[in-house]
Amino acid sequence: MTVQDKIIHYTTEESIRLAVAVTKGITEKARQCHRLAPVACAALGRTMTGALLLARDYKNREGVSIVIRGDGPLGTIHVDSFDTNKVRGFVEYPQIKLPLKADGKLDVGTAVGKGTLQVTRFTPRQDTYTSRAELVSGEIAEDLAYYLYTSEQIPSTVSLGVLVARDFTVAAAGGFLVQALPGAREEDLARVEKNVQDIGPVTSYLQEDPQGERLAEKIFAGLHFRELFRQEAKWQCTCSLQRMKRALLSLRAQDKELLLQDPQVEMTCRYCGTAYVLTRKELATLYGTTKKEG
Ligand SMILES: [Zn+2]
Structure with missing residues (x-):
């Protein structure tokens, strides 16, 4: 079964937004273009997924660039998402190898290290807005959530994941972004937070539901939600x-x-x-x- 890369946006009657991204094909494409080693593949895949999730948030902005400058062996990560559904990116040292963490996961946090996460937003009127935050863990999802909270004052839950198979190809990739709009009630947010915890790592979830189509039901269990729109997501460059x-x-x-x-x-x-x-x-x-x- 072919997994379709996409972004789906949802909203609830309770003022909570959700964006879901499935990025297996995009991440695999990046892996092949840059000959990414597994930890670099995970780091770049997570960042590209994050950029797509941010690219069209509830303020309807158009494009997002993310630059992660860490002091780890991976060097700097650069990602651009544009036209709301296209993304490209690279890491400075794509071939680095690191031992797995104790839990068997790729050690993205060590690969990235300490430093800053910078987000530039490009609005439809071509205004740009750049802001940055310190990296919290280098694991990228937490770093983006911290950035959103401190720089954009939006309480957010971010989950990003890339699962690399034994043959180094991308077995699953994707993520989601939950954002509380003004007026969201604490009890509804607590319920969503509990639901998100029950789902566990997004890569494990995507092995059960590779298209990510049932993720919204799980995250919004107990709330009233509807799909706003969906788009195909693509790996694309702007060079010529x-x-x-x-x-x-x-x-x-x-x-x-x-x-x-x-x-x-x-x-x-x-x-x-x-x-x-x-x-x-x-x-x-x-x-x-x-x-x-x-
Ligand atoms: Zn290019």
Whole structure:
């Protein structure tokens, strides 16, 4: 059975919102593009899932970039989600290996280390808003919840998970975000919190329900909820040959001269690993054109 990557948004009559994301395909795609070792795969998959969950919250913002700067061996994690349902990302050191934790889980917390989580939101009017918070555990879900509470004053429960199979492929990935809107009652929130605890780790849950379709019933058991909308979620990059050419045109004159001495110039997109190559002749043409225009 094929698992469909998606984001589903729900609301309750009791002023509680829920976003569910299934990201198995996206995380597997990232793993293949960046040749991610398991712990890097888990860290990037969780961050990408988190970005998709934040991308279209109840304030209807459009895009979200997350940068996690930790002092652990994984280095920095960069993730962009845009058009509300597309995501891309990379980690600085994708091939690091760490021993599993005592409970047999991947040690994302140690891989990430201590540092900060930065979120930039891009609104439909192209305004941007950047804010950051200290990392709590480096496990990402807790860090995002802490960020949402301290920087955006939204009490949230975040659960994110990536299950890596023995052959290192992604067996399950996804997560959810519960947010209390103004007016939500303590007793309803307590009920949801209890339901969330009963569900346990989201990766274990997704093995039973890979499409995540029954997650809302479980989280909102005892409340009145309805689906607001759903979208397919996709791994996608924004790089192109055109963008690479613009970057080459923006270089200083002496750097352009240096590049023209090489038989070809190759630029690799950090977000997706795509390599763009221009021969010396193509590069000379590119630069020659600008001289005429300038
Ligand atoms: Zn790219």
